[in-house]
Amino acid sequence: MTTEVQDTPRTGELEIRAIPPKHPWRWAAAAVVVLLAAMLVYSMLTNPRYQWDVVFSWLLARTILRGLLLTLALTAVSMLTGILLGVVFAVMRGSPNRLLSGAAGVYIWFFRGTPLLVQLVFWFNLSALYPRIVVGVPFGGPELTALNANALISPMTAAFLGLALNEAAYMAEIVRAGIVSVPAGQLQAASALGFTRMTTMRRIVLPQAMRVIIPPTGNQTISMLKTSSLVSVLAIPELLYSAQIVYARTFQTIPLLIVVSIWYLALTSVLTVAQGKIERRFSAGEET
Structure with a gap:
């Protein structure tokens, strides 16, 4: 920002006028971005290999929509289970009992330290x-019942276990960060006041920690929606496998x-808008 000093003709007083600085490189960069965007759009509209007529003919096809519904259901169930388990493991992680804290720490270490794709294939096999x-008395005791693992662990069960248990490890750290953010006072x-630890956690700590927990949880939900495409390796007819x-x-x-990309972009856009509204609601509650 530069300034100019001028004499006013009537009063003889000095007038200071601010002159905003010029940014030629900023305008040049903006022009390059607009040019590249125009080139991309032109290429997408004129290149016949995109086959937009085929895209629009399959966009609302029954096969694709069935896969879309399965993707949404798998995302919702796995995410909800992951959140619930994450809260449990976060509470265990902060427990003064070293056995509970250590068990939660090992769980988080293992499921965050191994790739999700490996976990999915592991559960499937x-x-x-x-x-x-x-099911029975451990260490060689009598059996109450026995189940065939091949029948019990179907591809859908393996997908649910892989997604939910992996998500629980990440949610445990997110919830723990929210709990730590609450003042020790x-x-x-x-x-x-005589509150038990569980009552304190349920009525005092978690409601205040939600302001910290909500934003990364929204990001994890969006990530879960996209990560669910990995279950296509198990031949589950979700959105990507249906297209395949x-x-x-x-x-x-x-x-x-x-x-597939259009549907994922549409769904993540809806989730992003919903996340923003929820964050603003919690932020407004915190300010008041």
Whole structure:
């Protein structure tokens, strides 16, 4: 910002006028971005290999919509389970009992330290380790019932276990960060009033921690929606695998992948808007 000093003709007083600085490189960068965007749009509209007619013909096809519904259901159930387990493990992680804290720490370490794809394939092949899942007295005691692991661990069950248990490890750290953000004086006041640890956690700590927990939880939900596409390796007909089945038959690979991308972009946009509204609501409650 520069200034100019001028004499006013009538009063002889000095007038200071601010002159905003010029930013030629900023305008040049903006022009380059606009040019590249225009080139991209032009290429997408004029390149016949995109096959937009095929894209729009499959966008609302029954096969794609069935896969979309399965993706939404798998995301919702896995995310809800992950949140509930994450709260449990976060509370265990902060427990003064070293055994509970250590067990939660090992769980988080293992599921965050191994790739989700490996976990999905591992659950799918669990019967190779345990052909029979036995319920009974441990250490060689009598069996109450035994289940066939191949029948019990279906591809859908393996997908649910892989997504939910992996998500629980990340949610445990998110919830723990929210709990740690609550001032220690709140806990001391609750203890002075005679609240139990569980009551303090449920009525005092978690409501205040939600302001910290909500934003990363929204990000994890969006990530879960996209990560659910990994279950296609288990031949589960979610959105991506449904498209793969179609283009394996029609050889229209690019148009079907564009269809999948459009649906993922639409869903993540809706979730992003919902996340923003929830965050503003909690932020407004905190300010008041």
